[in-house]
Amino acid sequence: MIDLHTHSLFSDGELLPSELVRRAEAIGYQAVAITDHADTSNLDWIIPRLLQVCGDLNAQWPVRAIPGIELTHLPPALIAPLTARARTLGAQIVLVHGETVVEPVPPGTNRQAIEARVDILAHPGLIAEEDVRLALEKGVALEITSRQGHCLTNGHVASLAQKIGAPLVLNTDSHSPGDLVSREKAWKVALGAGLKLEDFEKMLENSWQLLIGA
Ligand SMILES: [Zn+2]
Ligand SMILES: [Zn+2]
Numbered sequence: 177m178i179d180l181h182t183h184s185l186f187s188d189g190e191l192l193p194s195e196l197v198r199r200a201e202a203i204g205y206q207a208v209a210i211t212d213h214a215d216t217s218n219l220d221w222i223i224p225r226l227l228q229v230c231g232d233l234n235a236q237w238p239v240r241a242i243p244g245i246e247l248t249h250l251p252p253a254l255i256a257p258l259t260a261r262a263r264t265l266g267a268q269i270v271l272v273h274g275e276t277v278v279e280p281v282p283p284g285t286n287r288q289a290i291e292a293r294v295d296i297l298a299h300p301g302l303i304a305e306e307d308v309r310l311a312l313e314k315g316v317a318l319e320i321t322s323r324q325g326h327c328l329t330n331g332h333v334a335s336l337a338q339k340i341g342a343p344l345v346l347n348t349d350s351h352s353p354g355d356l357v358s359r360e361k362a363w364k365v366a367l368g369a370g371l372k373l374e375d376f377e378k379m380l381e382n383s384w385q386l387l388i389g390a
Contacts (some may be wrong), residue, residue, distance in 0.1 A: 177359045178383045180209040180244065180269050181298055181319065181347035186222045187212035189351045193229045193241070199353050201239035207387065209269045211244035219245065219258060223265040242387065244269030246298060249281060252288035259292040268390040271319075274300035278325035290316045295386050296345055299326035305336055312342040317382055322357055322365045323349035330369035338375070345386070346379045 177200075183189030184196050191199070193210050200208040210230070212222050226243035233241045245267045247258050255272060262270050272289035275281045276299040289297045290310045297303075297311065298319045311318055318337050320330050326349060337344050346366060350356050357365070366376040 177203075177205045177357065177362060178207040178380055178387075179205060179348050179350070179356070180207075180242070180296060180345060180383050180386065181211050181246065181271055181321070182208055182350040182356075183212055183246075184210050184226075186210075186225060187214070187246075191353065193226065194233060196350070197233050197237070197239060197241045200356055201237060203356055203358055205239055205356070207240040207242060207383075209242035209244040211246040211269060211271050213248040213273070214245045214258075214262070215248065215250055216254065216258065219262060220265060223262060223267050227266045240387070242268050242390070244271065246271040246273050247289075247294070248273040249279075250285075252282055252284040255285070255288040255294075256292040259294055269296065269386065270294045271296045271298045274298050274319070275303070276301045276326045277328055290314050295390070296347070298347070298349065299323065299329070300333055301329050302332055303336065305340070308336045308340045308342045312340055315343070317343045317345045317386065320344055320346045320366065320369050320371070320379065321349050322346075322362065323355070327365070330365070334369040334371055334375075338371075343382045344375070344379050345383045346376070
């Protein structure tokens with residue numbers, strides 16, 4: 177399993193990065209990105225700490241720990257400059273907290289995240305077809321999620337992405353140990369979104385490709 181969206185206690189997750197990565201390894205993960213919530217107040221505080229711990233863990237354990245960030249509830253005009261800043265600070269995976277239907281994410285977030293060429297637009301909610309086309313053009317992956325609430329629009333995201341050919345990834349958005357999933361559970365999430373086994377395998381491959389490009 178590869179999962180490029182999780183939270184540690186550097187934002188609203190329950191676990192220290194080391195325990196998060198160890199628990200992921202214990203249920204069969206090969207790679208996990210830690211992508212804590214950030215805005216201008218904490219971006220430069222979180223990323224160096226995640227770089228430190230991921231480097232330390234990667235020197236000891238086979239599971240790959242990836243330092244990332246999730247830009248969250250920002251005014252959309254700040255997404256592009258903060259994406260650039262996150263990459264300068266060393267984030268290997270940049271996510272934007274997309275327009276999920278269960279939170280008042282600022283309208284325009286999906287579009288600005290895609291224009292900024294983030295790696296993954298997380299839980300993009302009822303994303304517009306033109307934005308899915310733009311995601312394909314810009315190479316931004318759209319997320320299928322196992323996260324309660326955010327998962328309500330998985331079917332919409334999956335069907336539009338399939339129609340247009342935009343890349344998908346599957347993540348957990350884990351905040352607690354019980355949110356991490358086995359590959360079997362992840363496959364059920366994909367099935368529930370109307371995807372086939374080959375689509376599921378392609379999603380995992382897309383995640384690996386993001387790491388190679390990082
Ligand atoms: Zn959160
Ligand atoms: Zn998240």
